[in-house]
Amino acid sequence: MTVTLDDIRIAAERILPHVHRTPILSSAQLDAIAGCELHFKGEHLQKVGAFKARGAHNAVFALSEEQARLGVATHSSGNHAAALALAAKRRGISADIVMPSNAPQAKVDAVKGYGGHIHFCEPTLEARETTLAAVRAEGGQTEIHPYDNDQVIAGQGTTGLEITEQLAQTPPDVVITPVGGGGLLAGTAVAIKSLWPQCQVLGAEPSGADDAQRSFRAGRLIEQTGPDTVCDGLLTSLGVRNFALIQQHVDDILCADDSTIIEAMQLIWSRLKQVVEPSAAVPLACVLAHPERFAGKRVAIVFSGGNLDLAKLPW
Amino acid sequence: MTVTLDDIRIAAERILPHVHRTPILSSAQLDAIAGCELHFKGEHLQKVGAFKARGAHNAVFALSEEQARLGVATHSSGNHAAALALAAKRRGISADIVMPSNAPQAKVDAVKGYGGHIHFCEPTLEARETTLAAVRAEGGQTEIHPYDNDQVIAGQGTTGLEITEQLAQTPPDVVITPVGGGGLLAGTAVAIKSLWPQCQVLGAEPSGADDAQRSFRAGRLIEQTGPDTVCDGLLTSLGVRNFALIQQHVDDILCADDSTIIEAMQLIWSRLKQVVEPSAAVPLACVLAHPERFAGKRVAIVFSGGNLDLAKLPW
Numbered sequence: 001m002t003v004t005l006d007d008i009r010i011a012a013e014r015i016l017p018h019v020h021r022t023p024i025l026s027s028a029q030l031d032a033i034a035g036c037e038l039h040f041k042g043e044h045l046q047k048v049g050a051f052k053a054r055g056a057h058n059a060v061f062a063l064s065e066e067q068a069r070l071g072v073a074t075h076s077s078g079n080h081a082a083a084l085a086l087a088a089k090r091r092g093i094s095a096d097i098v099m100p101s102n103a104p105q106a107k108v109d110a111v112k113g114y115g116g117h118i119h120f121c122e123p124t125l126e127a128r129e130t131t132l133a134a135v136r137a138e139g140g141q142t143e144i145h146p147y148d149n150d151q152v153i154a155g156q157g158t159t160g161l162e163i164t165e166q167l168a169q170t171p172p173d174v175v176i177t178p179v180g181g182g183g184l185l186a187g188t189a190v191a192i193k194s195l196w197p198q199c200q201v202l203g204a205e206p207s208g209a210d211d212a213q214r215s216f217r218a219g220r221l222i223e224q225t226g227p228d229t230v231c232d233g234l235l236t237s238l239g240v241r242n243f244a245l246i247q248q249h250v251d252d253i254l255c256a257d258d259s260t261i262i263e264a265m266q267l268i269w270s271r272l273k274q275v276v277e278p279s280a281a282v283p284l285a286c287v288l289a290h291p292e293r294f295a296g297k298r299v300a301i302v303f304s305g306g307n308l309d310l311a312k313l314p315w
Numbered sequence: 316m317t318v319t320l321d322d323i324r325i326a327a328e329r330i331l332p333h334v335h336r337t338p339i340l341s342s343a344q345l346d347a348i349a350g351c352e353l354h355f356k357g358e359h360l361q362k363v364g365a366f367k368a369r370g371a372h373n374a375v376f377a378l379s380e381e382q383a384r385l386g387v388a389t390h391s392s393g394n395h396a397a398a399l400a401l402a403a404k405r406r407g408i409s410a411d412i413v414m415p416s417n418a419p420q421a422k423v424d425a426v427k428g429y430g431g432h433i434h435f436c437e438p439t440l441e442a443r444e445t446t447l448a449a450v451r452a453e454g455g456q457t458e459i460h461p462y463d464n465d466q467v468i469a470g471q472g473t474t475g476l477e478i479t480e481q482l483a484q485t486p487p488d489v490v491i492t493p494v495g496g497g498g499l500l501a502g503t504a505v506a507i508k509s510l511w512p513q514c515q516v517l518g519a520e521p522s523g524a525d526d527a528q529r530s531f532r533a534g535r536l537i538e539q540t541g542p543d544t545v546c547d548g549l550l551t552s553l554g555v556r557n558f559a560l561i562q563q564h565v566d567d568i569l570c571a572d573d574s575t576i577i578e579a580m581q582l583i584w585s586r587l588k589q590v591v592e593p594s595a596a597v598p599l600a601c602v603l604a605h606p607e608r609f610a611g612k613r614v615a616i617v618f619s620g621g622n623l624d625l626a627k628l629p630w
Contacts, residue, residue: 023338044588045588049588266625269590269625270590270625273359273360273364273589273590273591273621274588274589274590275584275585275588275589275590276588306588310581310584310585310628310630311630313625313628315625315626
């Protein structure tokens with residue numbers, strides 16, 4: 001199985017009542033600084049403050065009645081946890097979320113606020129997987145993986161589909177999204193390449209967690225070990241389904257270091273007046289780090305999310 | 316002379332090519348926290364990052380050719396300085412800006428970026444006025460006062476006029492703006508009360524700079540001395556023209572202390588994902604400080620601006 005434009009169109013219709021059609025933002029001052037024409041898709045203004053609401057709602061509302069009755073489960077310490085809890089609440093089913101004991105309080109509160117059942121475990125991947133397996137063995141819940149899941153990828157792809165509608169009058173030369181597990185990049189690439197074959201699609205990654213770039217260039221999945229970056233949303237390795245779609249549809253993956261990412265984040269906050277998380281600033285950082293590549297181009301960028309601890313800013 | 320709805324309508328037409336029609340923002344989560352239905356007019360997304368662009372453009376484009384040829388001048392350390400420099404640049408005339416020697420570098424850079432001529436002086440009101448008088452004695456520039464000026468008030472009033480258009484389907488019960496010199500509050504009150512006589516119009520002020528509330532309740536102008544608040548945009552005393560309009564059209568002026576203002580600011584940043592300056596958070600702080608007064612009401616709030624030093628946040 002793979003994800004196609006049709007899957008993304010079905011996802012768009014399915015999640016329409018539950019998510020926001022986020023706006024495209026721009027700033028003449030930022031364009032002057034970057035030397036190109038920038039259009040930002042504001043997924044930090046999405047439900048739960050991140051594009052993750054799209055994939056979670058698509059996966060939850062795609063379940064059969066029989067599946068849905070048993071609820072859903074996942075392990076996540078990030079935005080997917082809150083998104084899945086909200087989607088389950090909207091469908092009136094239960095969500096069991098396995099979270100590491102050191103998960104930020106804000107994320108725990110968000111999941112609780114949407115009525116998710118939290119199962120704390122040790123902060124290791126093994127403990128998370130074992131705990132999730134135990135929860136599902138008892139309750140029979142469907143696992144909704146944060147990114148390595150076709151319905152999740154199709155849901156995230158609705159971001160790209162909306163870009164093709166919102167920028168239809170003047171299509172961009174390049175679309176850039178952050179890449180962590182690869183759900184947003186893979187889904188967006190399918191939508192963009194299906195409708196705008198000439199448009200480049202790029203992934204943007206922190207230099208300190210560059211498994212996607214290394215995997216893409218080597219032609220085989222290379223696991224992320226010991227990531228070192230302020231981008232807490234991009235620490236994970238690429239998913240298998242995601243990598244296959246990225247190999248097929250993405251043109252390149254660029255990197256930027258943390259100091260450029262923080263500079264980009266400050267530009268977004270001070271010029272666009274938008275609160276985005278570090279991960280969301282990586283595409284602009286890649287533009288700033290490779291000015292020759294983007295000079296004079298029309299560039300669409302996805303702001304992936306806006307959730308962060310305001311008391312612990314990276315500057 | 317005074318400011319009427321007609322003046323505001325003329326201003327709206329005059330500044331149309333030069334300023335943004337800013338969006339109205341909302342958040343179901345914020346509504347739940349505040350216990351009322353909130354609609355935020357996003358003037359932090361305005362040109363120069365503040366509503367001041369409206370008044371400055373109206374004043375500059377209302378000048379006769381003869382006046383315009385000699386340029387404009389003002390003393391300001393804040394958003395009005397950048398707004399006047401930009402408006403003058405758009406009309407192709409000069410702007411002389413008297414700024415205190417301790418003005419924040421970001422504000423100095425903004426004025427320079429728009430081509431304004433800066434004259435530094437000692438950071439006292441006397442030095443600012445003396446320096447401005449000397450500049451104007453030599454060049455004959457028209458002074459554009461930051462708030463105590465009918466064209467400036469009419470320009471700021473276009474904020475209120477846009478609210479009546481954007482919320483026409485479901486008019487609010489209350490409109491609240493921050494109040495410093497009183498340009499935004501006076502202009503908005505004229506527009507709102509002319510078109511929606513039943514709608515309450517309130518000013519919102521930091522407790523540490525409460526000259527507007529004291530003046531309003533005493534029925535005479537009381538000067539602000541020794542203001543003590545994080546709201547650097549609201550330190551000044553009410554203007555004479557502003558106070559007259561506020562007495563005529565405003566229902567009340569509320570105060571909130573700095574800790575509530577900072578709490579409101581953090582809610583706006585974390586829930587709406589919008590970077591607003593402390594002054595812009597005062598209306599929401601007043602709602603949080605007086606919950607009984609707003610319970611269940613439809614409330615429109617003006618975010619006055621979004622310019623602040625990201626390295627010096629008040630928390």
